[in-house]
Amino acid sequence: RFGTEMVGEDIVEVDFSKRPFAIKSDQREVRAKAVIIATGAVARRMGVPNEEKMWNNGMSACAVCDGALPFFKNQPLMVIGGGDTAVEEASYLTKFGSVVYLVHRRDELRASKIMQKRAFDNKKLEIIWDTVFEDAIGENFVTGARVQNVKSKEVKDISVSGIFYAIGHTPNTQMFEHQLDLDATGYIKVKAGTQETSVEGVFAAGDVHDHKYRQAVTAAGTGCAAALEAERWLAEQNV
Missing domain, CATH: 3.50.50.60 (FAD/NAD(P)-binding domain)
Known part of the structure; x- marks a missing residue:
């Protein structure tokens, strides 16, 4: 409806050190001015x-x-x-x-x-x-x-x-090490009251940053918030 392209590929590498950001799968590389990370966490x-x-x-x-x-x-x-x-x-x-x-x-x-x-x-x-x-x-x-x-x-x-x-979860953040600020257990840190990560233009949603609630409804809520914040950030950049 909004021109979104759905791609069923695994991301193997990202580069947030330069803009536009590079996101690589085993088949292609795409560039993006803003990124929302929603890679979740896996129960141990x-x-x-x-x-x-x-x-x-x-x-x-x-x-x-x-x-x-x-x-x-x-x-x-x-x-x-x-x-x-x-x-x-x-x-x-x-x-x-x-x-x-x-x-x-x-x-x-x-x-x-x-x-x-x-x-x-x-x-x-x-x-x-x-x-x-x-x-x-x-x-x-x-x-x-x-x-x-x-x-x-x-x-x-x-x-x-x-x-x-009930032995914990492991966030899927290995590829973001040395790119974003993570906490001691590997969850992405977001700024208080936002979905913003340590890199401007990169946002996190769902269990990849939430080690407390881990529910579909809360993940959906932070996903909505991340989308709104990404849209506003892009508008501020005159994109």
């Missing part, structure tokens, strides 16, 4: 044997996205992790599951004190200490989880209908 996985088979069949990395699905309702669920995100997602899942097991490899949580109190006070949340997740059990859908105690080495199977990873 553990690589257990049945992970690929069970992914989206009872395994997920987003409790907020998937926890309310009907097949998790009144079922035992499991969250892997020990930080704020893990505790928050486990607490959220107690609204739907019959019980939520929080599996953590250490004997204390890394979460903040207030989040820990929330976990300890929740009667539907059971913490399994000193334990690592070994694999998902099931044929076509998760029916259990295999875990191992790191101290006793005891292996046991726990009946659950859902397994949720």
Whole structure:
């Protein structure tokens, strides 16, 4: 409608050091006066044997996205992790599951004190200490989880209908290293209250800069904001 060209190619390199900016795929190089980066972030996985088979069949990395699905309702669920995100997602899942097991490899949580109190006070949340997740059990859908105690080495199977990873995300920003300011975990830094990056004319939207909410609706909102800011910036440049 607006003359936009959709190209299904992977970007392999960018150059924001000169204008117009250069964006290279394995097939072409294009030049742009403004760029919006929306490369997202990928949930970290553990690589257990049945992970690929069970992914989206009872395994997920987003409790907020998937926890309310009907097949998790009144079922035992499991969250892997020990930080704020893990505790928050486990607490959220107690609204739907019959019980939520929080599996953590250490004997204390890394979460903040207030989040820990929330976990300890929740009667539907059971913490399994000193334990690592070994694999998902099931044929076509998760029916259990295999875990191992790191101290006793005891292996046991726990009946659950859902397994949720809460071990962090990795932003897709490798190609922007040394081009844009990134935070310690690799997310693109944007100026407060804007979608502007450290390079004028380059904007970021979605999970590539947002490590807090990571929701489709918030990503869409920042995408809209980035588009408006890019349009205004181009107008200011008399483009």
